[in-house]
Amino acid sequence: MCLAVPMKIISISTDRATGSADFDGVKRDVNLTLIENPCVGDYVIIHAGFAIEKFNVEEAEKQLEIFHELAEAMEGQK
Amino acid sequence: MKYIDGFRNSESEVAVSRQIKELASALDRQVTIMEVCGTHTMSIAKFAIRNLLPENIRLVSGPGCPVCVTPQGYINTALELAMGGKIIMTFADMMNVPGTKSSLSSIRSSGARIETCYSPESAIEAAVKNPDDEVVFLGVGFETTIGPVISIVSSACARNIRNISLLTSFKVIPPAMEALAADKELRIDAFLCPAHVSAIIGADAYRPFVAKYHRPCVVAGFEPLDILGGIKSIIEQVLKGEAKVENNYSRVVKDEGNPKAMSFINKYLEPADSYWRGIGIIPESGMSLKNEFSPFDAEKRFGMTIVNDEEKKGCRCGDVLKGKIVPPDCPLFATKCTPSSPVGPCMVSSEGTCAAYYKYSK
Numbered sequence: 001m002c003l004a005v006p007m008k009i010i011s012i013s014t015d016r017a018t019g020s021a022d023f024d025g026v027k028r029d030v031n032l033t034l035i036e037n038p039c040v041g042d043y044v045i046i047h048a049g050f051a052i053e054k055f056n057v058e059e060a061e062k063q064l065e066i067f068h069e070l071a072e073a074m075e076g077q078k
Numbered sequence: 079m080k081y082i083d084g085f086r087n088s089e090s091e092v093a094v095s096r097q098i099k100e101l102a103s104a105l106d107r108q109v110t111i112m113e114v115c116g117t118h119t120m121s122i123a124k125f126a127i128r129n130l131l132p133e134n135i136r137l138v139s140g141p142g143c144p145v146c147v148t149p150q151g152y153i154n155t156a157l158e159l160a161m162g163g164k165i166i167m168t169f170a171d172m173m174n175v176p177g178t179k180s181s182l183s184s185i186r187s188s189g190a191r192i193e194t195c196y197s198p199e200s201a202i203e204a205a206v207k208n209p210d211d212e213v214v215f216l217g218v219g220f221e222t223t224i225g226p227v228i229s230i231v232s233s234a235c236a237r238n239i240r241n242i243s244l245l246t247s248f249k250v251i252p253p254a255m256e257a258l259a260a261d262k263e264l265r266i267d268a269f270l271c272p273a274h275v276s277a278i279i280g281a282d283a284y285r286p287f288v289a290k291y292h293r294p295c296v297v298a299g300f301e302p303l304d305i306l307g308g309i310k311s312i313i314e315q316v317l318k319g320e321a322k323v324e325n326n327y328s329r330v331v332k333d334e335g336n337p338k339a340m341s342f343i344n345k346y347l348e349p350a351d352s353y354w355r356g357i358g359i360i361p362e363s364g365m366s367l368k369n370e371f372s373p374f375d376a377e378k379r380f381g382m383t384i385v386n387d388e389e390k391k392g393c394r395c396g397d398v399l400k401g402k403i404v405p406p407d408c409p410l411f412a413t414k415c416t417p418s419s420p421v422g423p424c425m426v427s428s429e430g431t432c433a434a435y436y437k438y439s440k
């Protein structure tokens with residue numbers, strides 16, 4: 001029930017309360033009132049029609065890099 | 079999408095599982111890790127994570143699905159409201175949860191007005207469209223879902239909509255972890271903490287628990303590498319004799335969580351004891367509407383009382399929810415109890431432990 005996917009904000013209403021977001025071409029209206037300072041281009045986690053938190057791209061890249069290095073290191077050990 | 083596929087990389091998965099095996103070979107005992115989130119339960123089954131782990135690492139599922147822990151008495155009250163002519167709005171997962179005599183889907187086919195929705199905002203639209211009717215939204219969920227649901231009260235206040243209310247059975251996770259950790263029979267060594275609950279409450283929310291119960295707590299995302307990485311972090315802690323909170327889902331979860339969402343929730347709700355199906359009352363493990371918002375509390379508004387009785391019918395959901403048994407240990411599993419004809423709520427919701435086992439064990 002708590003499943004939620006990262007979507008990219010593509011537009012924001014003038015009162016900043018709602019907007020629309022995109023995930024691989026699928027668009028959806030989202031409520032933005034639960035997060036601080038939403039901006040177009042931000043990735044957000046959407047649950048039950050609400051953005052519940054921002055998705056931090058830099059942190060994601062860092063983590064992917066760690067896993068990537070790990071796989072390479074293991075490869076080298078073979 | 080890169081940020082999903084990237085965490086489903088089989089080479090890295092093999093690498094992490096090899097590391098886990100190496101680490102685990104230094105353990106002098108079995109380590110039991112509980113996940114308390116239905117989406118983790120699903121991912122673990124879907125990606126066959128157990129097959130990637132050594133024998134001395136045991137994963138058990140906890141009460142991680144809000145639908146599964148919603149008590150029968152709550153469903154009975156919802157059914158009563160529906161039969162009394164109210165429009166019931168709910169997340170679809172709730173439709174087949176068995177009450178004592180029937181379920182929402184069975185009374186809908188005999189004419190009750192029950193509608194499912196993806197966003198709680200639809201309930202507001204329904205109330206506006208049907209001014210002469212009472213709309214009741216079934217407010218179930220963990221911290222992740224509470225904010226979106228409680229926005230109904232906020233919108234209703236702002237727009238002066240008076241024909242809407244919530245039947246609440248909100249649950250919060252840390253007190254449930256305490257109850258499970260305190261249960262000597264269960265012997266849970268560590269917790270894999272939920273991803274999106276933690277997005278709201280923050281990784282820091284587990285610190286008091288860790289200080290009191292000295293069990294490693296690692297916040298992890300839902301992809302295979304997240305889960306494997308979380309397990310690895312836990313074993314590392316166990317080997318060092320440590321118990322601390324680690325946040326391995328920093329791409330979404332902050333230590334302090336989402337303060338805006340938390341203060342929104344705390345404006346309308348206050349902690350309350352709550353009844354968990356199969357487990358019983360856990361102190362302060364729920365949230366109920368503050369007194370000033372009682373016109374939006376369906377129980378008070380319509381003079382209802384949720385009676386927490388439980389019928390057994392041989393369902394062992396209680397033991398499944400506490401991680402005491404795995405679903406195949408239940409005599410009804412896959413025989414009398416299947417997703418198309420569920421006996422207990424763990425088989426109803428797609429995130430229920432029994433349903434996850436059923437779906438992916440085929």
Ligand code: SF4
Nearest residue numbers: 394395408415422432
């Ligand atoms: S298999 Fe069915 S009856 Fe058995 S514990 Fe699970 S939900 Fe209950």
